[in-house]
Amino acid sequence: MTKQHYQMYIGGAFVDARSGERMDVLSPTTEEPLFTVPNGASQDAVAALEAAQAAQRGWAQTPAVQRGEVLARFASLILANREQLAQTLVREMGKTYRLALGEVDVAADFINFPAQSARRIEGDILPSDLPGEHIFIHKVPYGVTVGIAAWNFPLALACRKIGPALATGNVMVVKPPSVTPVAVLRLGPLAEQAGIPKGVLNLVTGGGSTMGEELVTNKITRLVSMTGSTATGQHIFRQAAQNITAVRLELGGKAPFILLADGNVDKAVEAAVVSRHLNSGQVCTCPERFYIHERVYDQFLRKYCGRVAQLRIGDPMDDRTDIGPKVSAGETDRLEAIVQRAVDAGAKVLVGGKRPTGEQFRRGHWYEPTVLSDCTNAMDVMREEVFGVVSPVMRVGGFDEALALANDSDYGLAAFLFTRDLANVHRAVAELEFGEIYVNRPMGEQRQGFHNGHKLSGVGGEDGRYGMENYLEKKTMYVNVS
Structure with missing residues (x-):
């Protein structure tokens, strides 16, 4: 060539x-x-x-x-x-x-x-x-x-x-x-x-x-x-x-995705699928860690895993493709390593968790969309920027816990919140330490807004x-x- x-x-x-x-x-x-x-x-x-x-x-x-x-x-x-x-x-x-x-x-x-x-x-x-x-x-x-x-x-x-x-x-x-x-x-x-x-x-x-x-x-x-x-x-x-x-x-960013008990689960699932997997997860405002209220945890995981499992990996020029390759071998290696460390620390792989097999993937930099459950906030996958199609999910008991965990990060770029309670929205404005907050919607800033990060x-x-x-x-x- x-x-x-x-x-x-x-x-x-x-x-x-x-x-x-x-x-x-x-x-x-x-x-x-x-x-x-x-x-x-x-x-x-x-x-x-x-x-x-x-x-x-x-x-x-x-x-x-x-x-x-x-x-x-x-x-x-x-x-x-x-x-x-x-x-x-x-x-x-x-x-x-x-x-x-x-x-x-x-x-x-x-x-x-x-x-x-x-x-x-x-x-x-x-x-x-x-x-x-x-x-x-x-x-x-x-x-x-x-x-x-x-x-x-x-x-x-x-x-x-x-x-x-x-x-x-x-x-x-x-x-x-x-x-x-x-x-x-x-x-x-x-x-x-x-x-x-x-x-x-x-x-x-x-x-x-x-x-x-x-x-x-x-x-x-x-x-x-x-x-x-x-x-x-x-x-x-x-x-x-x-x-x-x-x-x-x-x-960099490490966006928390918070779904409270009163949030619309279906709407949250769709927003999570789009936001986490856009550009093969290589977006600084992607949700990088999921804090799901215990009352809707199982429902969210079941629906989210079902949607993630349907995503198609392959030729980026094919209209049917959802996930293309990672940009480089080094990025793919890093993604694989951080997933393995999470599994070694007790996380469970519900979807993906490996490189795809088959002749189509013999060359190039590929990794399957991955969902991990039973994560803790001490894991690297919850603290380091992953920048790939990996969704670590953690159960929380309420908004106070979710806020504390979300703010327990060196990063402060974007955050996601799903709730029907306006009081929770006001608390998020006051207490979430992030420059960009998406409430009940997927990511995507607009030209007339302001895109800025806090902390690192x-x-x-x-x-x-x-x-x-x-x-x-x-x-x-x-x-x-x-």
Whole structure:
């Protein structure tokens, strides 16, 4: 099979790494090399940052409405290339084609929302204590920003950063993940067609210890927005401290799924099936641990196991497929190990619990949807981010116990609650230590909301007007005309 080679996009030009080095992008379905991309290093990062710096002033001075118009064209071109981008996502990441189409739609929406909001950026005018004076608080772009995207939704997560960064007058260098970089690199020609000025958007590929470190520690960079693991986010936080560079980190999660005795069991089951298994469980807001009230525990488990057992694993391009491959061998090995540790500690496998067999699964990175019962909160499977199709289930006696167990975690990204009692909902708002709470529904944030984590799940946040403001810093002017 002939491998397609994709180039970086720096300063409006399509370029290879200055070293000439390339790296392979492998299929998680067949393990075959599909593409090659430049293996950029620090010198390529500097070139991209300098190109961005040269373009920043002109872009910031462009009227906000014009920036929005350019971004709207960019979003339209993303949608015009929907099928090609979706097929690329399937090939490099392994997600189902249905989900890949949805990711392209979301990516375009992540551009469109800030494009429509560009002219709505507001400052403040405050009265002064002095005569003949006003205090003006302006919101201004940081300048050169860096976006680092995770591998599970590479296109959408890149656009989630590009949209608000560019709409608010910043320029950006985007580094997609090395394991799934191609769909993001394909944005380069679309940016050019949309009329995004040279240097305003740059797309680079390379290793985290070379390319990534330069992007974060270089003095040109004024803000870093990263989506990924907590360990990587902590490392970036430490690196950014050298220059007091602003950081926005959306990191790991360990979402609790709480079903109380008064909750709608059927509705909870369906929400759990969708939310836990979307993208083969590789979503930071997936429910990762289940706290089910003892009065509905058996009913929930019976119905949930029945639904999970019906999920189909296989070719992600097949419309009948529910579960595609894991993104890499390492991720599959990690999933297998954490399930085995849970079983060794006393958990029972009710569904799955192993790699599928058969010729179809001889190559690729596969794991069966798995349900574990008799879990305890001390097990690794209840404390570490699994990021796969494993559902550890635990019986609880009431809401007080569920709240305590849910909050007994280093993470605070998302949580789920199923109850008919409004008092319980109010308690969840006040007591659940998570930035995003889904009540009586499956996961899925909306563009006008705000997606942020507490504790080790991150700082900053994205989406909506608060997400836009994360790309703006304040400048206060005391204007005295007396």
